[in-house]
Amino acid sequence: MTFTIPIDNGDALKNAETDSQRTLYPYVTGTSIVAIKYKEGVLMASDMGGSYGSTLRYKNIERVKAIGKHSLLGASGEISDFQEILRYLDELVLNDNMWDDGNSLGPKEVHNYLTRVMYNRRNKFNPLWNTLVLGGVKNGQSYLGMVSMIGVSFEDNHVATGFGNHLARPILRDEWHADLSFEDGVKLLEKCMRVLLYRDRSAINKLQISKITEEGVTVSQPYSLKTFWEFQAFHNPTAGAQGSW
Amino acid sequence: MTKQHANWSPYDNNGGTCVAIAGSDYCVIAADTRMSTGYSILSRDYSKIHKLADKAVLSSSGFQADVKALQKVLKSRHLVYQHQHNKQMSCPAMAQLLSNTLYFKRFFPYYAFNVLGGLDEEGKGCVFTYDAVGSYEKVGYSAQGSGSTLIMPFLDNQLKSPSPLLLPAQDAITPLSEPEAVDLVKTVFASATERDIYTGDKLEIMILKADGIRTEVMELRKD
Numbered sequence: 001m002t003f004t005i006p007i008d009n010g011d012a013l014k015n016a017e018t019d020s021q022r023t024l025y026p027y028v029t030g031t032s033i034v035a036i037k038y039k040e041g042v043l044m045a046s047d048m049g050g051s052y053g054s055t056l057r058y059k060n061i062e063r064v065k066a067i068g069k070h071s072l073l074g075a076s077g078e079i080s081d082f083q084e085i086l087r088y089l090d091e092l093v094l095n096d097n098m099w100d101d102g103n104s105l106g107p108k109e110v111h112n113y114l115t116r117v118m119y120n121r122r123n124k125f126n127p128l129w130n131t132l133v134l135g136g137v138k139n140g141q142s143y144l145g146m147v148s149m150i151g152v153s154f155e156d157n158h159v160a161t162g163f164g165n166h167l168a169r170p171i172l173r174d175e176w177h178a179d180l181s182f183e184d185g186v187k188l189l190e191k192c193m194r195v196l197l198y199r200d201r202s203a204i205n206k207l208q209i210s211k212i213t214e215e216g217v218t219v220s221q222p223y224s225l226k227t228f229w230e231f232q233a234f235h236n237p238t239a240g241a242q243g244s245w
Numbered sequence: 246m247t248k249q250h251a252n253w254s255p256y257d258n259n260g261g262t263c264v265a266i267a268g269s270d271y272c273v274i275a276a277d278t279r280m281s282t283g284y285s286i287l288s289r290d291y292s293k294i295h296k297l298a299d300k301a302v303l304s305s306s307g308f309q310a311d312v313k314a315l316q317k318v319l320k321s322r323h324l325v326y327q328h329q330h331n332k333q334m335s336c337p338a339m340a341q342l343l344s345n346t347l348y349f350k351r352f353f354p355y356y357a358f359n360v361l362g363g364l365d366e367e368g369k370g371c372v373f374t375y376d377a378v379g380s381y382e383k384v385g386y387s388a389q390g391s392g393s394t395l396i397m398p399f400l401d402n403q404l405k406s407p408s409p410l411l412l413p414a415q416d417a418i419t420p421l422s423e424p425e426a427v428d429l430v431k432t433v434f435a436s437a438t439e440r441d442i443y444t445g446d447k448l449e450i451m452i453l454k455a456d457g458i459r460t461e462v463m464e465l466r467k468d
Binding site: 024025115127146148155165 | 255
């Protein structure tokens with residue numbers, strides 16, 4: 001059985017013309033994904049924004065999708081590359097189903113496949129400009145992993161991409177523990193997303209929390225977090241350093 | 246038209262340190278479990294040690310995606326070897342295979358810094374140390390990775406390797422006992438962790454002997 005890996009494009013490095021055939025920089029991007037393992041499975045949070053450089057171009061992008069029966073895939077980075085990856089995974093899941101043998105791809109397998117795809121594209125100097133988060137549950141075992149655009153991958157009890165790595169991971173290292181309840185898990189993720197909202201320029205206040213358990217996938221309706229801006233320092237921001245103009 | 250240059254690098258350094266020490270009838274292979282990128286820590290619990298064959302254990306630091314791909318290639322080549330020869334690869338054979346595999350990508354290297362440890366055909370410990378493009382040497386002990394510059398001089402001091410210029414050639418295998426070697430490894434990593442930001446979290450030690458492999462884990466500083 002063959003899985004199609006993204007196509008070779010010849011002298012990717014040499015020809016100026018073929019430069020237009022490979023990814024040089026991202027255009028429409030999604031910001032952080034934050035995900036944790038909890039008692040019954042995995043929780044994944046993402047906002048719904050798609051930025052076009054510094055413009056907030058799209059505000060209704062779902063950056064977390066269900067893959068097969070056992071996995072959730074969240075992506076930050078180039079949205080079109082994410083959509084491409086979803087198409088590859090569609091084919092992967094289809095072929096898996098066609099065997100009709102009662103077996104289905106678990107999160108470990110999907111994570112491994114994605115790692116190989118990302119690494120091979122990096123080898124051809126034509127990367128898929130994403131950092132992917134793969135979470136899932138199969139046979140009672142929870143799994144959570146991450147792959148970057150150059151193929152670096154690992155699994156852990158909690159992961160975050162982009163700014164989330166800098167802002168959310170420290171909170172998770174401090175407050176995550178095994179067997180979190182659903183409510184506590186959501187509260188923890190919301191705490192991380194709130195910090196990101198305050199401090200990540202490309203974050204928007206419209207998020208979805210996706211959950212995957214042995215039973216299946218649930219994606220919440222989009223909602224927004226309460227924020228607080230009434231700090232004294234914000235009321236009179238120049239109080240400490242009056243300017244001359 | 247000027248040639249466009251990529252604004253991303255296909256390489257990254259995920260840090261970490263690997264050490265191996267060869268004894269008269271054992272081999273100690275150790276590595277920390279921290280995986281980093283830039284100034285961030287990605288994981289505090291990522292193993293850099295990989296058992297390739299019964300008597301050959303590979304430890305690699307550097308760019309993790311390349312390390313993983315390298316391990317997969319070697320693992321699959323070993324499987325083919327077992328099918329064709331009806332036996333496991335010996336450590337010296339694996340050493341040559343690793344060197345060839347690395348050189349094969351001489352012009353787009355695996356950014357992996359390897360230490361291969363195991364038991365040779367006579368049951369004595371052996372350690373092979375590599376650079377990224379496959380140049381290798383059989384030694385009595387070695388350190389590779391971000392903490393190697395801190396560790397190697399200390400190992401040189403403690404393990405008093407005879408000069409390779411001597412004739413007849415003398416073994417570089419340490420006369421230390423296994424518990425002493427393990428202790429030395431723990432000391433060396435504790436020290437490297439103090440000054441190397443990419444080394445820390447946990448230390449994983451594998452001790453290879455004729456009767457099997459034993460693993461020990463020790464906590465390291467997490468800062």
